[in-house]
Each structure stands twice: as C-alpha cells, then as structure tokens.
Amino acid sequence: MTPGTIWGVMLRKKVFQQWEIVEELAKMYSYLPKRYIRMRVQEMVKIQSQNGTLVKVHENPDILAVSKYSLDWERYYTTYYTCEVCGKKFIPSMPHQKVCSKECKHEHQVKLCREYRRPSEERERNRKHLPWTKEEEEEILKAFPGLRYSKTIAQNLSLKLRRSPEAIRRRLYQLRRGAER
Numbered sequence: 001m002t003p004g005t006i007w008g009v010m011l012r013k014k015v016f017q018q019w020e021i022v023e024e025l026a027k028m029y030s031y032l033p034k035r036y037i038r039m040r041v042q043e044m045v046k047i048q049s050q051n052g053t054l055v056k057v058h059e060n061p062d063i064l065a066v067s068k069y070s071l072d073w074e075r076y077y078t079t080y081y082t083c084e085v086c087g088k089k090f091i092p093s094m095p096h097q098k099v100c101s102k103e104c105k106h107e108h109q110v111k112l113c114r115e116y117r118r119p120s121e122e123r124e125r126n127r128k129h130l131p132w133t134k135e136e137e138e139e140i141l142k143a144f145p146g147l148r149y150s151k152t153i154a155q156n157l158s159l160k161l162r163r164s165p166e167a168i169r170r171r172l173y174q175l176r177r178g179a180e181r
C-alpha cells in the first residue's frame, strides 16, 4: 500500500469521510490490520490538508473533499444511509450505522428488546444454563449506578449479555449482598 494507492482512492471518491477510505483500502488489503490502514489514511489527510489539496467541507461528521470539488461537494458525496427506524436519509458517521439519531437509536433498542422476548428467539439466545463469568459480573457492577436496579438498564444489558433481565436482576442482588459483606 503506497501513498499513491491511498491518494488514488481519495481522488476516485472525490468527497468522503476518512473511514470510507479506510473501508475501501481494507477491502483491497485485507491482510493489513485496520489500525495500520487508519493511521496511514490519517497521515495522508494531514499532508493533503496542509497542501490545501483536501478541504474539510462538513463538520460532525467530518467530510473531506478534493479541493476542486469542494464548492459543490454535495453533488459528489454519495454515502447516505437510510435509517432503519424513521426511514430518513442520513450521513452515517461510521460504517454499518443503522439509525440516524439518538432518538431513533433508543427506538431501535426498544424494538430489539421486544424481539428478544419472542419465545423462539429467547430459547435460541438464552444463556441461563451457563455459569456467570467474571466479565459478566463486572458488566453488571459497572452498568447499575450505586448498584441500584433499573429495568431499562437491565433490558439493555440483557441484549448484550444474552441473559434475561430477570436473571440479571437476581445476579445484581446476589452481587450486592456479596459487596455488603
């Protein structure tokens, strides 16, 4: 991967976010660690920005344009995703982003919780026969401020740990008793 290939990908895309170039190069150089590719892309952005060859045209998320396309960059920018919740088109700030906003993210999580409670899926994902690991217990201790139970937190954690909110509640109480001793 030479500076020429990195710059070539940028020229081809014309208007882009840094991570798009990283994704593109990661496809071409799947044997290279992404961390390394990211570093090289960052270097290139820095150099070309100092030269004025790359111009930042949008902030949060940061969008860069090859200077000659910077004035009408919106014509060339193509990376829009469709929000899975509200259906709105949005500019993703990372790859594989599913929702457009904090509000839609919340909505999406609620939906996932509902799906999780479906009996067939629950059987498939249930981990209740597995013993609790130290990592899981640490997750629980971190998740509940002051070790106070909250249904919302339990539901979110339940998706992550693939344990039922009820099992998490029981474990929290056990851990709390352990902590008091």
Ligand SMILES: [Zn+2]
Pocket: 083, 084, 085, 086, 087, 088, 099, 100, 101, 104
């Ligand atoms: Zn949305």
